[in-house]
Amino acid sequence: MFKAFYPDEYLDSTYEIDFDKLKEEGIKGVIFDIDNTLVPHGFPADERAKELFRRLHSLEIKACLLSNNQQPRVEKFNQDIGVFAIYDAHKPSIKNYEKAMSLMETDRADTIFVGDQLFTDVWGAKRAGIRNILVKPIHPKEEIQIVLKRYLEKIVLRSYGKHGDAIKRLKS
Template sequence: MRILLPKAYYANIYEIDYTTLYRNGYRGILFDIDNTLVPYDQLVPDAKLVAFFGKLKTMGFSISLLSNNSAKRVRRFNKDLKVLAYHRAQKPRRVTLEKAMKAMGTDKGSTIIVGDQLFTDVWAGNRLGIKTILVMPIQEKEQLITRIKRSTEKRILKAFHEKGIKNNLE
C-alpha cells in the first residue's frame, strides 16, 4: 500500500508551499488537470489559475500538464497556460512522466507531481520515485470510473490519516 501513499496532502493546489519546494531544489511540477486544477467539466482555466501558473514560472518552475484525457481537451485547456502538455498520459504508467521530465530538464530528485487521485497521479509518481502531492478533488461530480475508484481511495486515505500523514515538503 505504500505505493499509494502521497508524500504530502493538501486541500488544493493553492495551499502548497512552492517557495519551500523551490528552496529544497524542486524545479519541475507535473500537474494533473481534471479535478486537480479545475472541475473535470471546465474546459479552460480561469484567470486565477492563469495568473498562478505565471507566478510559478516566474519563481523558476518548469510546468507540464499530464492528463489521461484527450488531445482536444488538453490542447484547449493549455491554450492560455502555455506550458508543456501531454494527453493520454496513461497514468499510472511512467513513460509520459519521464518524457515530461526530460522536456523540462528535470530529474526524479527535482520534480513533483500534483494530482487528485491515488490510483493514477500518486501511484505514477511513486513508481517513478518522484515527490507526490495529493490534493482534494475539486468537485464530487466525476466520470463513472473515477467514482468507482473514489470509494477505495477514501478507505485508503482514512487508514493513512489514522497513521498520521504529514505534509512533508523536505
C-alpha cells in the same frame, strides 16, 4: 498494506501549495494533472490557474501537464497557459512521467507531481520515483469510473491517516 498508494503529502488544494518553499528545496519542475486538480472536470483554465502558472514562471519553475484526457481537452486547457503538455498519458504508467521530466529538463530529485487521484496520479508518480502531493478534488462531479475509484481511495486514505505517514494536513 496500502503504502504503495500513500501520497508524500496531502493538501486541501493545489492553490495552497507553497511553491516558494519548494523552490528553496530545489524543485525545478512541477507535473500537474488537470481535471479536479487545477479546475473542475472539463473546465478551461480559469484566472486562478493562469495566475498559478504565471507565479511558477516568475519563480523559474517549469511545468508540464500530464493528463489521461485526449488532445482536444488538454490543448483547450493549455491554450492560455502555454506549458509543456502530455495527453493520453496512460497514468499510472511511468513512461510519460519520465517524458515530462525530459521536456522540463528535470529529474526525479528536482521534480514534484500534483494530482487528485491516488490510483493514477500518486501511484504513477511513486512508481516513477517522483515526490508527490495529493490534493482534494475541486468539484464532486466526476466520470463514473472515477467515482468508483473514490470509494477505494477513502479506504487507503483512512489507513494513511491512522499511520500518520508524512501528513501535512488530512481532513475528512
